[in-house]
Every structure is written in C-alpha cells, then in structure tokens.
Amino acid sequence: MKCTNRVVSILLIACFMLAMTGCGSAEYGMEYSRQMPSSAYMVTNSSFEEDTLASFSGELCVDSRDKITMPGVKLESSYASGLFDLNNKEILYAENIYEQLPPASLTKIMTALVALKYGNLQDEIVVTENCKITESGAQVYGFKPGDVITLDQALNVLLIYSANDVGLIIAEHIAGDVDSFSAMMNEEAKALGATNTNFCNPHGLTQDEHYTTAYDLYLIFNEVIQYERFREIIQLTSYTSVYKDAQGNQKTIEIRNTNQYFMGNVEAPENITILGGKTGTTNAAGNCLILYIKDSAGNPYISVILRADKRENLYNDMNRLLEAAGK
Numbered sequence: 001m002k003c004t005n006r007v008v009s010i011l012l013i014a015c016f017m018l019a020m021t022g023c024g025s026a027e028y029g030m031e032y033s034r035q036m037p038s039s040a041y042m043v044t045n046s047s048f049e050e051d052t053l054a055s056f057s058g059e060l061c062v063d064s065r066d067k068i069t070m071p072g073v074k075l076e077s078s079y080a081s082g083l084f085d086l087n088n089k090e091i092l093y094a095e096n097i098y099e100q101l102p103p104a105s106l107t108k109i110m111t112a113l114v115a116l117k118y119g120n121l122q123d124e125i126v127v128t129e130n131c132k133i134t135e136s137g138a139q140v141y142g143f144k145p146g147d148v149i150t151l152d153q154a155l156n157v158l159l160i161y162s163a164n165d166v167g168l169i170i171a172e173h174i175a176g177d178v179d180s181f182s183a184m185m186n187e188e189a190k191a192l193g194a195t196n197t198n199f200c201n202p203h204g205l206t207q208d209e210h211y212t213t214a215y216d217l218y219l220i221f222n223e224v225i226q227y228e229r230f231r232e233i234i235q236l237t238s239y240t241s242v243y244k245d246a247q248g249n250q251k252t253i254e255i256r257n258t259n260q261y262f263m264g265n266v267e268a269p270e271n272i273t274i275l276g277g278k279t280g281t282t283n284a285a286g287n288c289l290i291l292y293i294k295d296s297a298g299n300p301y302i303s304v305i306l307r308a309d310k311r312e313n314l315y316n317d318m319n320r321l322l323e324a325a326g327k
Helices: 010-021 042-043 049-056 102-117 151-160 163-173 176-193 213-223 228-234 309-327
Strands: 078-085 090-095 123-124 148-152 240-242 250-256 272-280 285-294 301-310
Touching: 078 213, 078 309, 090 309, 102 151, 102 163, 102 176, 102 213, 102 228, 102 272, 102 285, 123 163, 148 151, 148 228, 151 163, 151 228, 151 240, 151 250, 163 176, 213 285, 213 301, 228 272, 285 309, 301 309
Parallel strands: none
Antiparallel strands: 078 090, 078 301, 123 148, 148 240, 240 250, 272 285, 285 301
C-alpha cells in the first residue's frame, strides 16, 4: 500500500520487468483482462536490487492487491475503480485496477502529456486532410483543412470538449502521423511503469489492441498533473478563443466542459473540491471518468472509474468514492 521514488534509469527497470513477466512482445490479440499485471507494484515485490526498487516506486501508490475495500463503500455499477491518496502514497480503494480495459477518451490524458512534454504551446498548427474522424456518433469539433490553431487551443478543445479530431491534429503536429505518435504514447507509458497499457490512437475511439488499466491511468494522470497548464485547462467549465480559417478569417471557439460536475448537472460531496478531470464514453469502454480532487484539508487524491454501465451510475459511484476521500 505504501509508495516509494521513481527510477533514474527507467529503461533498465522496463527491461527487467519485461524479462520478469515474459512479455517482451505483448500478445495483443488476446481478450481484455488477459494478462497478469506487470505494473510498478510487481517490480517492488521482486528480488531486484533493493535500492533500485526503492527509487522506482518512490512517490507512487504501490499495492499488489486488485481489490481493496473501505468500510461503508460499495460501488454499484462500475467494473474497475480506484481511489489514490497522493500525500500518503496509498491506494485507499480498488476494484479490478489491474485489468486491461478500453479507456475511451481517458486516452486523451496521455495525448496531452506527450504534447506538453514535446510540443510548444504557441506552435501554430495548420489542419490537414488527415485529421478527420468518420466514425458515426464520435465527438468532433470540426476543424477544416487549412484552419490554423495553436497547440494550446488544441489542448483546450481536446481536454474540455473531448474532440476526437483534435487528437489527430495534435498527433500529426507532434509526431507526423498517428502511428508514430502512438509509439511515443506507449514509450511514455512504459517509462511511468504503466506496463499494462497499449495505445493505438490519440483519441480513444475503440480499436483492437488499445487498452489500459485503472492503475496505469492513475500513473499517467499523476504525471500529467505536474504540468501547470494541464491543471489550468482541466478546471475550466468553458473555453472561448479565436483562430483563423484557410482564408484568414477569424473564427470563434466556444465550448463547454463534458464533465457533469462542471456542467452543473451533478454535485460533489460538500467536503470535496474537484480540481479537474477527464470523461470518456464508448460502447466498448462504457462510461469512464478520472478526477483530480482535494478534501477540506487540501489533501489531493486521484479517483478513477472505468466501465460504468450508465452515465448516471458513473457519477453516483464516483460520489461514493469522493465521500470516502473526504472522511
């Protein structure tokens, strides 16, 4: 349950974990929830050198249990969930946190991490013909070829409005194409110890071999909230900005947050402040949500739910987790 410091030579640790689990080349064709977990906690339970293990697990919540209960807390409709105490480095609640599942738009937190790490927020991006989403019902903003937006504008639309086409825009800008960007996402995931994760796209629409776990999402979210700009964006209820189309005409971006707490449709428990988060929904993933919160004393937590059966039930279950954090 304790957590300890990240490794200086993460590649060495990653190689060790792969050797230990025998999955140097992951068998991605198998069903979800197919592999034994090989995340950060598994390294700490191995016989690897003690000082290296301590440096890897530091400042992280590490626990080998897939299920951790709390008195009086029972989630009704969520398949995987976790509550992570960032100050005390403890996993307070867990249910199926190491099972591989499709994450829907929670994928976009990794897209944002790669963009913030390798991009420049003031970069101007010219939208190309490649940045189209054709899947019926998928959330898009609708930028057109020739439109000029900044990376900062793209991140706002990606995270607040959850626009899938903007994931493609960011991927092409940072890496040249989706496959190269996905490789960057996976490299960053492994470096964080998120070894049960494989990303195939930057938006989270359903795709074979695209999966992660509730625990790995905690690891990724815990890293990206270190970026001030990310924290600023995810706490916004709405966003307005101006960009130019291919003819140089000014166009206005006006969007609202897809998070039901920020839309005013759901109320958090009294003693909890929601600092931001990310929503996600697909048929395969169900209803998903990850939040960065603090209690009345200012202590921070990350809470995550994957595969809730309905949106209403997702927020009911999330409030049960938030109430537990506030006790």
